[in-house]
Amino acid sequence: MSLYLLIEVCSVIVPLIYSFDKNMQFHKNWKSVLAAFTITSAIYISGDIYFTHHGIWGFNPAYHVNFKLLGIPPEEWLFFWVIPYASIFLHYTFAFYFPRVILGEKLTKVISVTLIVILVVVIFLNLEKIYTVFNCTILCAALIFSLFDKTKTINRYYITFLIILGPFLLINSVLTGSFIDGEVYWYNNNYNLGIRVFTMPIEDIWYGFSLLLLNLLLMTKFQVVFKSKSNDRVLG
Numbered sequence: 023m024s025l026y027l028l029i030e031v032c033s034v035i036v037p038l039i040y041s042f043d044k045n046m047q048f049h050k051n052w053k054s055v056l057a058a059f060t061i062t063s064a065i066y067i068s069g070d071i072y073f074t075h076h077g078i079w080g081f082n083p084a085y086h087v088n089f090k091l092l093g094i095p096p097e098e099w100l101f102f103w104v105i106p107y108a109s110i111f112l113h114y115t116f117a118f119y120f121p122r123v124i125l126g127e128k129l130t131k132v133i134s135v136t137l138i139v140i141l142v143v144v145i146f147l148n149l150e151k152i153y154t155v156f157n158c159t160i161l162c163a164a165l166i167f168s169l170f171d172k173t174k175t176i177n178r179y180y181i182t183f184l185i186i187l188g189p190f191l192l193i194n195s196v197l198t199g200s201f202i203d204g205e206v207y208w209y210n211n212n213y214n215l216g217i218r219v220f221t222m223p224i225e226d227i228w229y230g231f232s233l234l235l236l237n238l239l240l241m242t243k244f245q246v247v248f249k250s251k252s253n254d255r256v257l258g
Contacts, residue, residue, distance in 0.1 A: 026085050027087070029196060029197065030100055030101065030105070033193060038107075040115075048111055048115075051241065051245070053248045054245045055110075057248075058240035059102065061236075061240055062102065062106070062233060062237050062240065065160070066233060067098075071092050071094060074094060075093055076152075078152060078153055078213045079153070079207055080208055081095055081207045081208075084204065085202075085205075085206040086098075102233070105193070109186045109234050113186065116178075116181070123178070124178045124181070138162055138165050145158045151212075151214055153209070153214040157225040158228065160236075161235075164239070171242070175242055186230075187227070195220040198222040205221070
């Protein structure tokens with residue numbers, strides 16, 4: 023088993039097992055998960071293919087299986103299902119056990135609008151850095167989407183992302199070279215801000231934030247379509 027695949031298996035095994043917890047019943051979300059993840063993974067994998075083709079980032083063959091599909095190893099395709107699943111399971115777990123811990127509407131809008139303004143400024147100051155522009159643009163779109171969302175998913179997500187950020191930083195730091203010889207995937211710093219958090223570009227935090235937020239927002243829409251969600255105490 024490759025290191026990349028091993029990290030993914032270790033990340034998702036516990037959430038998968040506890041998805042059948044009799045109280046939270048997260049497995050009831052699986053139709054919504056499938057629909058939401060299919061849409062978001064298509065967006066991010068398209069970016070992956072483009073970045074890899076143009077040398078904006080790449081993968082170390084020492085840490086993935088000896089096979090690629092459209093220039094992307096299978097572990098990278100799985101990434102957009104495994105890591106969001108584990109992270110969103112953590113979001114729903116927090117919401118289930120602490121349903122009243124949620125930001126107010128006014129504070130949430132102030133945070134979202136402020137972030138949008140900052141991201142727009144970063145985009146226009148770094149138009150030549152395509153990895154930066156890509157991540158800022160998608161995060162802007164996700165935040166604007168959340169402003170029109172009535173489920174208050176973003177109100178809670180600002181809190182749960184701070185919890186998710188711990189394991190996310192650990193996993194991404196290993197993938198980008200912390201604690202291992204080399205890295206699972208590398209970045210061309212000509213296309214990002216060159217600011218690293220441990221060994222990963224700061225843009226990866228925005229990448230992770232938007233990836234999970236888009237999945238959560240879409241899940242709430244599909245929960246209405248499929249008329250199912252894990253537990254009535256969990257709104258978003």
